Amino acid sequence: MNIPKELKYSNDHEWVKFEGDTAIIGISDFAQDSLGDIVFINLPAEGDQVTAGEVFGDIESVKTVSDMSSPVSGTITAVNEELTDAPEKLNADPYGAWIIKVENVTEQSDLMDADAYEAFCKEA
Amino acid sequence: MSELKRTVLYNEHLAAGATMVDFGGWDMPIQYPAGIVAEHLFTRSACGLFDVSHMGRLLVEGPQRVAFLQYALTSNVEALTLNRAQYCMIPNERGGAVDDAYLYMFEEDRFLLVVNASNKDKDLKHLLPIAEKFDVTIRDISDEYAAIAVQGPLSRKLLEELNGGKELTEPKKNACGTVMLEGHEARLSTTGYTGEPIGYEVYMKNADAVWLWKRLGEMGAKPAGLGARDTLRLESCMPLYGHELGTDHDGKEIPIFAVPLAKFAVSFLDSKGDFVGKAPLQKQFETYTRIQAGDFSDISLIPRRVMPICLVDRGVIRGGMTVYKDGKEVGWITSGTMIPYYDFEEEFSTEKVARRSIGLAYLDTPVQRGDFVEVDVRGKRLRAVIPASHMNGRTPPYARPIVWKEEK
Incomplete structure (x- = not known):
């Protein structure tokens, strides 16, 4: 299980990377592994508002569908449209395949550091 | 828990x-590290190996x-x-x-009846009396x-190699044979649940x-799990008991003639x-024959049919989702x-x-091939179509997907 130290994690298995004012969001290695082959993603649009803890899209594997919840509140400034045609990138490179970038972050969910998240995954 | x-x-x-995973009381592989998609594709291009030892095998003598x-x-x-x-x-x-079952005659004086794993006890309780x-x-x-x-375009070559290069069975569907594979006795048949033009069950x-x-x-050959087994059978429109056969999700019995096979x-x-059931089945068959001829005047015995369905819009259809036509509910996705x-x-x-989102649906009988319908995908109505089938498996050595394309 790959859990990069420099990232923060939500209890919905999203990762967040804070770069200045921007929060970059994706799904964790644990999430992609539990889902299995990811075959579809429903992305939000640039300019959409997201709210911490609320659903901003969904992601589907062959076996199941899963909501993606935003770990922060703010405005979506970029969407990784590449994933629409190649959702399998989320399996191949979960920390490279970011999903959305959010700016004007006003609030965030309780996020875990890598060690806490690793312990959290072990319990799951 | 047992x-x-x-x-x-x-x-x-x-x-x-x-x-x-727990599959009907059996601890079975749902997938291997390669994943369902890779296992599915490898079966279509080369040779997938499936453990189907959980299936019930009954010898009738x-x-x-x-x-x-x-x-x-x-x-x-x-x-x-x-x-x-x-x-x-x-x-x-x-x-x-x-x-549903497969009946084999490997020997003159006995039959082998292979039934679904999760139904074996029920089948025995029904058959023994x-x-x-x-x-x-x-x-x-x-x-x-x-x-x-052992399923896929390479399956025959691999098994024949183990059989000293000799032919395994007659070269047609539903043929069986008893052979020695490098000194190990094997009974094999040209059958399977993948829709592959070439494939064996051993x-x-x-x-x-x-x-x-x-x-x-x-x-x-590479192992493939129950996940790929399900996507392969779905692509070839084969019914799965509990989804397209047996009882529907309202608990009503699915008439046998509602199923294409x-x-x-x-x-x-x-x-x-x-x-058993001959008289009602004959009545169903009469209804089925009328429906095939385009006569929908009396469909009371087959009010719904299992049909292939293909999503036109972006999204994924899944079992249980409701299907609408012209705003009216007409059935649901079974797989x-x-x-x-x-x-x-x-x-x-x-x-x-x-990739494409396809499946099978149990739909009001008047819904016909070529019709457009809508599927409620998590609160959104997405467009779907009823194609003739999803795949042609009679084109050895490779199955050919039949991909629905919107006419421009």
């Missing part, structure tokens, strides 16, 4: 890193075995000759399915034999099956005589997901992989 049952290949699955099976199954058992197999239903008195009226015995040999499905003694699994792995499984020949395929024109090629 302990999950294990097939003889259990340790092989663990060694290969499989994700194991005795002087009245033909008469018994003619009465207890829907097919014409008399037409089954040595080294042939046939698809059949185990009908109930109402013309519904207790189970019928068998009491005949001079037959039904023996459950599931624990003595293992079964491996029955062997437990110890021999472990050998075959490893040997075929060394030769380049039924016409191959049911025989009303005079020589077959009476059988559905996103399924990968090789996108090629004339010549088979693995260069381009695409």
